[in-house]
Amino acid sequence: MKAYWFDNLSGDQREDHDSGRSVTVADLEKLGVLYYNLSDVSAVNQLASERNYKNRDEVTVSPKTMGDVYESKVKSFFSEHLHEDEEIRYILDGEGFFDVRSKDDDWIRIRLQKDDLIILPPGIYHRFTTDSKNYIKAMRLFKEEPKWTPLNRGPELDENEFRKEYVQQYGL
Template identity: 55%
Template sequence: MRAFYFDNLQGDQRLLHDSGRSVSDEVLKSIGVLHWHIPTDQQSQIDAVAEERNYKNRDVITITKEGLGDLYETKLKGFYEEHMHEDEEIRYILEGSGFFDVRDHPTDSWIRVHLEAGDLLVLPAGIYHRFTLDEKNVIKAMRLFKDEPKWIPYNRDGATDANPYRIDYMKTLTVN
């Protein structure tokens, strides 16, 4: 896993877009973003994290152009819309690679996190973020859930700014 500030230049969202400014683990932790690197042959460590964080369910999602066919570009654009969830978003990369972009605080700048096989990322409920593949155009990820599997994005607007989960998330930032 490598994190850096997004360069905000126009162009394909799957490109690196590295501004040259690295982001430390401390900055990520300060906005509630956690990560581990767990080799994909060490499933028991994923089980331990799941138990510690009370994740009861999981599934596996594969995103490829071949797999999504005509829906590929539409799905990729949808994942890249800035949004939040009312639950933590937990992804463990099994194969391939991609980017999660998260909003820094208080600047609201994008931080780009590049994930590869073995990376586990936890985004807190209420954080604005987006996802895209990188130029390899393939990712296979395990999604972990505290309850029944669900993935409901709330695109950023005035209503999401007033969402109780967003408000609670923002309160954690003022405490830190």
């Protein structure tokens, strides 16, 4: 895992976009973003059961597994959105970037690789992309009644109760 401020330069979303200014795990925690490095799936199972996760799947995001829809999938993952439930991703192979919005609405880029696990709180604006190697395999964990549909950012989302709760809890 490596977290840093996104450079906001134009260019392919899959490039590093590293401004050179790093962000710590403690900084991420202040946004409600939790990071773990877990090499053993039994530790993932324990975390999942503590947080009442009941379902999971595995997805491989790559041209090989997705064929023609790969490029459009990668673009759709990269549209800024939130969920009304936690988002847990455990990286099994490859690499990718989760970008999350800071308190000042800037982007923090989080590079994840094998054994990295991230928990994004409900209501945080974020987006995802593969890196220039175009390959990531991840476990996605869901609660019993998942409400993890991406809600794309727009003015009306300021009124969303999960967004309001997030803003209130983390003092944005």
